[in-house]
Amino acid sequence: MTDSRIGLAAALVLGLGIAQARADTITETQSYGPAATDWSSVSTVPLDFAGFDTSLGTLTGVSITASENLTGSVQATNHGSNSTITTSKLVNSWDVYLPFVLDGVYDLDGFTVSKRVYDLLAAGATGRVHSVTGSSTNSVSSIAGDPLVAYEQAFVIGADDFGSVSVHANNGDGTHTYQDFGTVTVTVGYTYSPETIDTMDTLADPPPVPEPATLALLGTALAGIAAVRRRK
Secondary structure, eight states: OHHHHHHHHHHHHHHHOOEEOOOEEEEEEEEEEEEEOBSSSOOOEEEEEOOOOGGGEEEEEEEEEEEEEEEEEEEEEEOSSSOEEEEEEEEEEEEEEEEEEETTEEEEEEEEEOOOEEEEEOTTOBOOOEEEEEEEEEEEEOOTTOOOGGGSSOEEEEEEEEEEEEEEESSSOEEEEEEEEEEEEEEEEEEEEEOOEEGGGGOSSOOOOOOHHHHHHHHHHHHHHHHHHHHO
16 A cells, blocks of 8 residues: 555656745846045945846845955155154945845945055155055845835945045154055845746656557556456
């Protein structure tokens, strides 16, 4: 009986197909830069996103990751009358403004700090040009109850990048010249449930239909098996 039930279950599975539920994710990325950072005031740059294509399925979650990378250089000069050690670094602050709140967050922000560079300078001397880099990142994901309709159509994420430079001289008057370029990158991930897939739809060709002669032979074999079992 066990074998018969297994065979019947297998037949039902093959006949009805299996509904496969899954969650897929696609991403969309936009960025600006590298561009010289705004040293006097913060300017917001619009990043245009196409939004989730609802023909793919049902949107179930949104995640947004923002990152900022800086590249630049610092060169210090000692204008004092004594030798001095200068310490220099670049600092960028940035913001990414979401079109709609996710998990209570509307503004992703961060600080990018380059490595510190040091110069021992005699009075009136200028140090070498130091190349510096830095990066930072921040992210947020939707939670249950967040309305996601704003992400099912084209939307804009505003981003800004504000730079500054820091120089410290422990003895004397240390000044600096610098270059600073920032790149802000935003990636939006859409998690969705695609249309239900029936395994029968994935079969390239339908199973072949047995010919009449084959069916007759199969019937004879089954009858023979049944007769053997009755004798037992």
